[in-house]
């Protein structure tokens with residue numbers, strides 16, 4: 159459960175990005191977050207990830223008040239929250255498998271468990287045949303599916319997506335949204351920030367509308383949503399567990415720099 163009580167965010171330059179925001183998102187719910195550019199959508203997602211702190215108000219995630227969370231507890235919170243961005247943010251010099259596995263490796267998980275989790279996701283997201291490929295060799299839709307797999311590999315309770323379809327053509331965007339809706343059906347809370355009214359109207363899911371930082375509308379989910387279920391997300395129990403060959407990328411300093419940069423991002427995220 160995510161709860162916000164009278165949340166305000168004012169940036170140092172005086173911009174009021176969020177104004178008196180009070181809302182609640184239940185476990186396993188799927189929610190669109192929309193509103194014009196500058197309305198505060200990304201700011202809200204950043205507050206949930208504690209990448210920024212609210213100026214005033216309380217934010218509770220799973221009953222914990224993250225507004226008063228100590229710095230040292232932030233990584234634990236973030237392990238419970240996956241995030242997906244418009245521009246995928248994959249590590250160019252690492253394979254699909256490695257991109258998905260990286261946060262588990264950092265956590266020191268065993269190779270066997272890493273293989274199990276990554277293969278399960280590759281399976282469910284129809285990416286098995288791309289496991290050894292590099293992001294540059296993937297289509298945009300495939301790259302976004304890898305980014306979703308990376309966000310899910312920690313088995314987070316919450317998945318946030320900031321304009322996840324922004325770089326995709328309408329058909330691929332549709333596929334990615336189906337996938338995100340399917341993920342919420344399996345119990346993950348999913349919040350998708352998007353401008354795209356076509357997607358929002360089509361799915362009939364709950365929609366929070368922000369206008370200049372205020373919640374101007376909270377449209378409930380429609381009773382009969384015209385949702386076609388085409389995407390398939392991994393089922394537990396485990397399926398394929400055959401270890402995949404991990405192809406190492408050429409190691410250069412530039413590579414290391416890039417990895418560090420993306421890790422700083424994903425650290426913030428996962």
Ligand SMILES: Nc1ncnc2c1ncn2[C@@H]1O[C@H](COP(=O)(O)OP(=O)(O)OP(=O)(O)O)[C@@H](O)[C@H]1O
Pocket residue numbers: 169170171173174175193194195196197198199200201202353
């Ligand atoms: N670091 C910052 N410093 C100052 N103002 C900021 C900062 N980040 C965002 N803002 C301002 O806060 C407001 C909300 O920005 P935010 O990025 O959350 O909007 P958004 O709804 O995600 O917009 P978009 O649809 O364009 O992504 C905007 O007026 C923006 O200019």
Ligand SMILES: [Mg+2]
Pocket residue numbers: 199200201320
């Ligand atoms: Mg934004």
